[in-house]
Amino acid sequence: MRVHVVFPVAPPRINGIGDHSAVIAIGLGARGHQVTLVSSESAAPISGIGSRVAWHGQGDHSLSRLIDVIVADAPDAVVLQFEQFAYGARGFNPRLAWLPRELRRRGYRGQFVLFAHESYATPAGTLGSVVMWAYQRAQFRRLVSLSDSCVFTSDEWARRARGLAPRGCVVPVFSNIPVAPRGVDRSEFGLASSDVLLAVFGGLDAERAEWLRQATSGAVAADIAAVYVGRHRSLAQRALAPLGSERVRFLEGLAPEEVGRVLASADLALAPFPRSGVDPRRSSVAAFLANGVPVVTTIGPSSGSTYQSAWSAGAIAASDANAGASEYASRVVQLIGDRSARTSVGERGAQYYEAHMSPRNTVDMLDRILRDGPLGERARSVKGRVR
Incomplete structure (x- = not known):
């Protein structure tokens, strides 16, 4: 299968989810998928993994190039690595919540997998935090409801998506630090x-x-x-x-x-x-x-x-x-x-x-999800409305 793994940051820039994206891209490639990492222009090449640029520099939150890349390439599946603040200032990007629907309206027929590393911020009692909670919550729930499958890094995120994602699973975050032999001097x-x-x-x-x-x-x-x-x-x-x-x-x-x-x-x-x-x-x-x-x-x-x-x-x-x-x-x-x-x-x-x-567990789970294929419009329509 042709798979696009999407996140605005990739190595060598230091970022946990960027590292995570590179690891799952390599792992899926080892399982026979043709993988492309869709990221920023600063991403370093990875042997055996394709590369596409959708963002130019820090602070670029436009989704236009990402949509153009996916529609033009027409991969069998898109894995969107989701962390609110990666796609908009203070986690706000109105277009992001509707990304799967916009892709389908542009003719994309592949599977859309949401890999949710977080859901939304909890209100801290200030007006600003309540406003941020409201739009992040709506954004998260809308994305979940429009996706074919969801992967959550926390049981709490899965609970918050209950009733919206019939195909979902929880996998813990693996380490992005290389294992060293014990007994270092x-x-x-x-x-x-x-x-x-x-x-x-x-x-x-x-x-x-x-x-x-x-x-x-x-x-x-x-x-x-x-x-x-x-x-x-x-x-x-x-x-x-x-x-x-x-x-x-x-x-x-x-x-x-x-x-x-x-x-x-x-x-x-x-x-x-x-x-x-x-x-x-x-x-x-x-x-x-x-x-x-x-x-x-x-x-x-x-x-x-x-x-x-x-x-x-x-x-x-x-x-x-x-x-x-x-x-x-x-x-x-x-x-x-x-x-x-x-x-x-x-x-x-x-x-x-x-x-x-371990990364192997995460990649195995993703591999099974990808081979299930997209839900289709009828199955997607029974997922319920965002509440």
Whole structure:
């Protein structure tokens, strides 16, 4: 089949969904599909994958060239990688919601697959956030209702689309960090090999930093060190301050391969998500699992079946996201002191990732969806109206 994978950003620009697009394009190509990555003019060529330009530079949100490309090429299927802010300022692009219908009116008869990496923002109590929620919600639901099939990265997104997408499935986000061999020499990061190395990766906010601070306060010992990989250095400094500045390293701007080496050198990953719990979109947690690093996280309403099952299988260590920072800190201290438990969680985590969260699983699911073909107008008409 001829498949167009669509997203405005592609490697070498750093973007998680851009990386995701390249990986699924390569995976579908390996399964015999003729794949074209439709992106911006800055996209680097990928061996065996076609390339088409639909956007010119950052800030270009026009869909006209994208529509022209799809109509002219007439692929058997289009996979639209969906993230609200990628297609319009503050997530607003009135034309996007009607894209599948506009393509059909222009004569396109292939399958339209919506790969939803998010749905819509939750109102924060301000007028602006309520307005943004209203138009993002309408845009998301309209796109779902007009698509032939939908793939969601979260159980919550699937629930929000209930009744609108008869052909839908949930697949967790896989890691976009290359797997490195365990036992990387830590001296290249300025850390002693004898230390129990804690790792924190990705974005932080004030609440997460406070949970980490309490966890590291209870973990103070001569043989504990930590590394933070990410761009929120000031929050990370506050979070890891109890360990002492001489035992903490802050790294940012690393290439994905370098990040993989740092993660693979860690003994324990700290990834608390207060109240909501870890959810399947957290590629930072997926990266730890893929690299066999035991993870201490939190389980809550957003965790869904992916991480609930991982917890039950012993593939992650976790506390209740609503039980507070002290319970999370106790779980961290317990794992720091139990090397055997860390080893078990790390090994099970890597096995769970390979079986349920790897790129292969996502590509297999997409391959099955694509081979089902488009719904057809009659089947599409029974999906119900957007409410």
